[in-house]
Amino acid sequence: DKEYKHKEHKKDKEREKSKHGNSDHKDLEKKSKEKEKMKHKDGNKDKHKEKRKEEKTRITSMCAMSIKLIVAMETKVCTFTFLTRRVFVFRAEFKPKKIKTENDKKAKKRKQEDEVSRDLTDIKSKKTKSKKGEAADGKKKAKQEPEEKWKWWEEERYTDGVKWKFLEHKGPVFAPPYEPLPSNVKFYYDGKPMKLSPEAEEVATFFAKMLDHEYTTKDIFRKNFFKDWRKEMTSEEKSTITDLKKCNFSEMSEYFKAQSEARKAMTKEQKQKIKEENERLLQEYGFCIMDNHKERIANFRIEPPGLFRGRGDHPKMGMLKRRIRPQDIIINCSKDSKYPTPPPGTKWKEVRHDNKVTWLVSWTENIQGSIKYIMLNPSSRIKGEKDWQKYETARRLKKCVDRLRAQYREDWKSKEMRIRQRAVALYFIDKLALRAGNEKEEGETADTVGCCSLRVEHLKLHPESEGQEFVVEFDFLGKDSIRYYNRVPVEKRVFKNLQLFMENKEPDDDLFDRLNTSILNKHLQELMDGLTAKVFRTYNASITLQQQLKELTNADDNIPAKILSYNRANRAVAILCNHQRAPPKTFEKSMQNLQTKIDAKKDQLSDAKRELKSAKADAKVRRDEKSKKAVETKRKAVQRIEEQLMKLEVQATDREENKQIALGTSKLNYLDPRISVAWCKKWGVPIEKIYNKTQREKFAWAIDMADEDYEF
């Protein structure tokens, strides 16, 4: 009984189920049988429960805010969807496969380009406005940027899973080799200086560099580090160094601190030199040629070795992330391209030519054994098309979401447990924008969950709470060990179902024991082509932005006020998606500074008011022009100061509201950029106010194609 884990639990039920068939009676009947069986369970699971509870507590007033928002949202989204649906029916719809037929001219041009030399350097020198080239060309247009930006969104897409026809690149940039410490920087063991072998020394420096991070005080971190460090030691070192507590890295640590100080104190010229070197590297390795276009690579540098830092309570924190060598690298490029050359004296693990994938370089990482990739920048065609497609799928969901909602509400009443669970889970995913929640291997990663992997301990049911009925309180760690805390009133039927699902279960049993992401996604696929759990997040995020923008934007506001509205709408989405950040380290301080400013302003205001008063009194007595004028001046001063004060206070509220909310993630990954572009065009807000340079590059397609009456 003690060994009884929820996995077994699941299987037991399944076995039982197949014996009895699927009828509801049996299904639910069986539950009471199990009741008996499970009575004897003991509660030895409290240990890790404790652990789970003691995480960061980032949540504050946000919860209340988010509840309000979500409730408001729900009603509004529904009406909104309803109202706009008809409009959509009569509109020419987007065709997901073919965007626009390439016009003949373009097609011809493309063919011609195909003939052109495909050598990377050739194309590069053609594209970069090299000064020499320009001078030689003489007549060329003076300072034109590289040339017109390629509008890939006006061209036809590959439809058959092919990602490219031609791919050429220079391979990755490896981490710089290890530079041994100068001999005056010593490591001490048990108080005595000790010279380490280069291998052991390198790993020691990783630890030394992190010394003032609290990571290094954690038991698991230290244990994992020490174990992996010992693997790098010579046998003598291994026999001497047996206790991490006796290791003194402080001289090493000081040395690195001094180095980084020195780096900061470098002269402008030195800094410039480094910058130029980086630029050179970028120019050489940061681009590839994919189908006749030069595209930016996202991460062309191989991850340097170091100590693994997981997020949250990660069982592998502190392990050594080993150095990646050329023989670990798989290169992917066209057969007919100039292959990247491995560093002298080395070989690639493999060179392959798979045009059904988008990566250029891959290697296997040693902590989780997963594969890492070098891929293209978000501004590239290959990423952009995918992004666009993502929003189109979300828009298709918009068209059928009413039907789906009706369906899952119906399913809450199903005779079959698995269907009820599926329907309630889907309700959470839709209403609360939860992630799908794959199951994870225990002990390999931090204990985090999503919708399908919720456990009984993650929610509390309150039949009545603070004047509301059927309140569900969620409290769990989601992706990146970010806490999700929320109290939501749900429909009675959902509530009753939850009670049923939780009946006779231990806190660490799965809430949805007959459901996983694969079952859920398979079901969604049947409801709509291309539908998966994450589409709901995209859909709800984008529709919320659109709706909030409509609601919050004031036609007569000036631009800054409109931008504030935009940020508020963006914030609503960030709250919905639970995009949090640690309050900036300097937050308290900067808030205090602001408060001091406000206080000073207040003092100034009362001074000004006092002066105004006395000026008035003075004017009353004197009754001359001069003193009247003085009163006016003072009055104006008061007014001005009041305005300034107000501005500061608004700023303070804004900053406070944003304390733990990260807007960037939703802006970059969830909000259909065309909504923002349309909003900017409609209200005359320059797009630069909403998207910075990088974002404008990523969303170039949207900026180019959306007009002011774009509807998500």
Next chain:
DNA sequence: CAAGCAACTTAGGAATCTACGA
């Protein structure tokens, strides 16, 4: 089916840059 692999998107924090106010 389940487990594991592969490919790709989403994510927050650290490092670095830049612009603004004392």
Next chain:
DNA sequence: TCGTAGATTCCTAAGTTGCTTG
């Protein structure tokens, strides 16, 4: 002009999804 806060970029971990294999 300088220091710093806030913005931007970099970094890479941690998810989702679909596919393969046993």
